[in-house]
Amino acid sequence: MALRKLERTQDDIREYPCYSIDEVAGYIGVPKRTLRNWITGYSYRTARGIRRARPVIEPADPEKTLLSFYNLVEAQVLAATKERKIGLARVRRTVEFMREKFKEDRPLLRCVFDTHGQEIFLQSISGRKLKHPLNVSRYGQYAFRPILQKYLSRIDRDVNGNPIRIYPMKAGEKRKKRNIVIHPFLSAGKPSLSESGVMVEAIWKRKKAGETITTLANDFRLSPSEIKAAIRYYAA
Numbered sequence: 001m002a003l004r005k006l007e008r009t010q011d012d013i014r015e016y017p018c019y020s021i022d023e024v025a026g027y028i029g030v031p032k033r034t035l036r037n038w039i040t041g042y043s044y045r046t047a048r049g050i051r052r053a054r055p056v057i058e059p060a061d062p063e064k065t066l067l068s069f070y071n072l073v074e075a076q077v078l079a080a081t082k083e084r085k086i087g088l089a090r091v092r093r094t095v096e097f098m099r100e101k102f103k104e105d106r107p108l109l110r111c112v113f114d115t116h117g118q119e120i121f122l123q124s125i126s127g128r129k130l131k132h133p134l135n136v137s138r139y140g141q142y143a144f145r146p147i148l149q150k151y152l153s154r155i156d157r158d159v160n161g162n163p164i165r166i167y168p169m170k171a172g173e174k175r176k177k178r179n180i181v182i183h184p185f186l187s188a189g190k191p192s193l194s195e196s197g198v199m200v201e202a203i204w205k206r207k208k209a210g211e212t213i214t215t216l217a218n219d220f221r222l223s224p225s226e227i228k229a230a231i232r233y234y235a236a
Helices: 021-028 032-040 069-083 088-102 200-208 213-220 224-235
Strands: 042-046 049-053 111-116 119-125 128-135 155-157 163-166
Touching: 021 032, 021 069, 032 069, 049 088, 069 163, 200 213, 200 224, 213 224
Parallel strands: none
Antiparallel strands: 042 049, 111 119, 119 128, 155 163
16 A cells, blocks of 8 residues: 655645755754754764664755755654653654555644653644544554653644644743744744734844834834744744
């Protein structure tokens, strides 16, 4: 049975290579080296010599190492497992299990996961919610315990399970508000305030130049709390 591939069209802007590694690392708050390892793989030493770990994210443009919106979503999923201190080897085994079991070529994108302790659970796949969470880090054991939610509830999906927008959360962040959004059709896919659509970078540059929160709020016709949210996100 062939893998169920993500439907791609020539005009799907979510597939366009438009982000650098530096940008995505900043958006989700992970080290650049970590993100590069996820995308290009890395070498490590064992008792049997040097081995090469395979990448878990396939970049939209491998030659220039540019990422798409879909790659950004995949990286946010991995950021969730990183904060839960789930090793990359376990994540890789989970991805391989999902590809074999459910025939999904990009399970980090199409499958909704959650974590509890060191375990990884599958909640829904391609828009279809499972009756019980499936422990995919243990090769398919069903789980009935409560599941923690944090990062992955911040990804909005269409009826087919494909991501359409993401409310990014940086690693270690505890706030739950959806102040910031990254949408392929809004502000050229850059982080923006979710209510107004104002690009976060524009606010940050003016604040860095010395303008006050009151002045920025008046100029952008936003509340001071929205200005603070933009500054807090960009400065983190």
